[in-house]
Amino acid sequence: MKLCKTISHLGETDTQYGHQYLQYNLLVKHLKEPDSPNKEVDFVQMLESELQRIKEIISCKIGELKVTNRSLQIKMQMVQSVDNGREKIDALGKVRLLADKLGNDLSALERFLHYNSEGFRKILRKHDRQTGIRSAWYEAQKHQDFFVKSRESLEGILVVLSDTYEFLRTAESDKDSTDSGINQEVFERKSSKYWVAGEDVFALQKELVKQLPLYIFDRKKKNTTKMRHRAKSILVRNKSDGDGGMQAASWISSVYLDSRELFSYHRRMDREEGATLNRIRWYGNKEEHVTDTMALPRPPDKELFMERKTHHESWVQEQSLKERVNVDEKHIIAYLSGDKMVDETMVERKGIQLAKEIQEEIINQQLESMIRTVYRRAAFQLDTNNDVRITIDTGLTFVNEHPDLRSAEQWRRSEPEVEERMDWIRFPYAVLEVKLKVPCPPWLEGILESPMVRQVHKFSKFQHACASLIPDKVLVFPYWFTDEDIDDAYRRAEKHRKQDPGAPLPPPRRPNKDNVIINIANGEVARTANGVAASAQAKADNGKKNQKKATHRVKVEPKTFFANERTFIQWLTSSLLLVTLGSALISLGGSEAEAVGLIFMPLAIIILLYATFSFYTRLHRIRTGSARRYDDSFGPGLLTAFLCAAMIATIIIHFQQNVGPSKKDGLLGKGIKVEESFSCRQVNLSKLPILFEPSDLAIPDERGRYMWMASGGNMVAKIDAVNGKVESSFTLLREQLDTEAIAFISTSGDTLYLGSESPHNELLAYNIQSRTVTMRIDLSYLLGTEPRFEGLAFFKNIQLPQDLNNVLGNGAFFATAPHGIEIFTISYDQNGAVLVTPLRSLRLQNKVGALTVHNDKLYAVLDNKRDLIRWDLNTQERSTFLLPGKLDTWEGIAFVKSADEEQFVYLARDSPIALWRFMWDETTGFKEC
Secondary structure (H helix, E strand, O other): OOHHHHHHHHHHHOOOOHHHOOOHHHHHHHHHOOOOOOHHHHHHHHHHHHHHHHHHHHHHHHHHHHHHHHHHHHHHHHHHOOOOHHHHHHHHHHHHHHHHHHHHHHHHHHHHHHHHHHHHHHHHHHHHHHHOOOOHHHHHOOHHHHHHHHHHHHHHHHHHHHHHHHHHHHHHHOOOOOOOOOOOOOOOOEEEEEEEEHHHHHHHHHHHHOOOOEOOOOOOOOOOOOOOOHHHHHHHHHHHHOOOOOOOOEEEEEEEEEOOOOHHHHHHHHOOOOOEEEEEEEEOOOOOEEEOOEEOOOOOOOOEEEEEEEOOOHHHOOOOEEEEEEEOHHHHHHHHHOOOOHHHHEOOOOOHHHHHHHHHHHHHOOOEEEEEEEEEEEEEOOOOOOOEEEEEEEEEEEEEOOHHHOOOOOOOOOHHHHHHHOOEEEOOEEEEEEEEOOOOOHHHHHHHOOOOEEEOOOOOHHHHHHHHHOHHHOOOEOOOOOHHHHHHHHHHHHHHHHHOOOOOOOOOOOOOOOOOOEEOOOOEEEEEOOOOOOOOOOOEEOOOEEOOOEEEEEEOOHHHHHHHHHHHHHHHHHHHHHHHHHHHHHHOOOHHHHHHHHHHHHHHHHHHHHHHHHHHHHHHHHHHOOOOOOOOOOHHHHHHHHHHHHHHHHHHHHHHHHOOOOOOOOOOOOOOOOOOEOOEEEEOOEOOOOOOOEEEEEOOOOOOOEEEEEEOOOEEEEEEOOOOEEEEEEEOOOOOOOEEEEEOOOOOOOEEEEEEOOOOOEEEEEEOOOOEEEEEEEOHHHHOOOOOOOOEEEEOOOOOOOOOOOEHHHOEEEEEEOOEEEEEEEEEOOOOOEEEEEEEEEEOOOOEEEEEEEOOEEEEEEOOOOEEEEEEOOOOOEEEEEOOOOOOOEEEEEEEEOOOOOEEEEEEEEOOEEEEEEEEEOOOEEOOO
């Protein structure tokens, strides 16, 4: 997104700063206006006005953050004086809330500062490009220094925030951490690298300090290890740091050595076993600013390190290694040339053998200073262990240190020379590196999967700098280089040749005729970034020169074979899914469903055979190092077509069976028909909503014609009990409910009472006329937290306690529970509040699936059993009746009386959907059936 659109978007979405951002669009619009005598003056006035406004906002907000910072430190000190455990937990919670708020405010202000700083820089660049006049007043008045110092202030507060979270972790764990003896010289970790956009760096740092403290190398820790409690030592450290005086990051500069033919570069690119890389490194903040966005720290006199990095392949069972020795800066040229003995150039006697090996390698391979990298590094790591170490490198700059650009008496170029030739590149991203000795923690996985970071496997600053600044010597570009990056590198090299025609830089090399580099010994295949096999592939540039494509090696390691096996297992899972869908179609019943279901069984076998063929084909290509494609363009489409056909067939069959005219299915079970009669017949349901699955029945008036049917899918339907026609249906609420029970408390039928199992067991009152929920009561404390609200019934003639007043319906509810049936009333107190009063429980060993009350008797259908239990609510007599047929999946029950006093009982089930009517006898139960 372009900067103008980004600032406009932030102005609309940023709730904290809103339209306080730089009026970038207005300034751009002014630049595009026709030239006039006062145009330049007006532009400068507008810019100065915006600068003053933005500065005031930032300064004011930094002051507020410092006040919050001091308040936070006071609260931390107060926590130390609290001895009571509960009070200490509450105090720590308040400190954490204040720390989180400070972190959010810091992140928001840094984003505001970042985009405004970028806005001023870019609008001035637009102005200079359009007018041809450089805006010297911006640099002369040191406006950029304000933004730099503001960032430093925010970093200082971030350091204190890091200490605050460390204090919280230490206080909450209540453990001593006095062991700080870590060897920072030894790094044997698994490392991964990521790119982070500049605007996301501070937000990322804010998230990291919540889990790991900032590791500041030069921080003074007087008497820290002698203190018994780490929390107390952190408070002392915060007090010594003051109001954000420490900086979160420190400068690191490295000068890499290589031959003029980039011998080390190409060995590292090929990842040869034992490939080494030598560099001179120093740390410190002695800054020499070249531009407003770049700094080149000068090397110190003593703390100059000669380092050697050695790469080891996994098959040699050795970790890649980094070693270093301390060399005196004034003898560094003599050390590199071999004019002096090693012991004469060393600061200390330690590591003389390593220094000799490095010097010998430099002389034999004719290594010279070639590339310089400069960046600010912020490290996140516990003081007591380095199992998890995270670094963020910002302000990454590459400087060309080629020998042809400096004198023989220099081992690095001076800052004025670099500024004069503009021989440096600013990398557009920050580099995040994660080093782990343990499995990745869950909090770190969340950060690495966020959109703030982008993984770039095996990213190398040295390789990127060589490819960007010395492309003429590069045979193979890093895989993360795009065609545009390569073109920019060649244009940059051509520009410098025109500036210095005498420089003996050779013409661009043409790639070899072989477009594939296969190193069978190392098991590596060179590939382009888009996956097509081609290493050092030629690209004509206006017919004059060829450029090499970016390459990415695919290493054949054991995990590659495991990945192939995992893919095969996923295909097996897909085949099993087809079998499951086929079985589901068969279980729906009917010849059509069985036919479609049986078709998918051989299709599953076809998928299985295809997966086996693909597995062995890929295995052969991996073993032989074939450059052919490994992806599968045919199988996924075939599998998708099968799955879509299965789902469409399922929906069609479900619609035909449940929405269209109902087909008679066997009452006694699949394939067993029953002779229907007046006393035993199936009601022909029609026009049921799609995906409607009956869960319960209720009839407001036993002599009425209409009954209500509930569905577990948050729907109810009004059904004609005679012909099965659906008169009306509707969805109760927009939120997802699981309505498994339904009842009426009066014959008027104005209000439905429903039992829902999701999101918890609750009772709802639903007004049918207004289509609104008039009451919701949470019954979890009465029915339990398990989803067992399967049945609901109401009885008016029950004897109620005398102290109960304003009882709803003057009766009691019966509801299913994990242990049986709960009986309770709903009443209202003087203030109109709803009261639920438990009366008694009916204990059962089996789960109840449906409830109803008829003729002062409670009927309960047991779930997954063919038993119907009846309680006489007056005499407490209990009877058991056997349900007809062989099925035990009945979901609802209701009784109806005809005009001639005949009694009928209706039973509903959901799979397959059916509604049956049976003639009922109070003594014998079901007639005929």
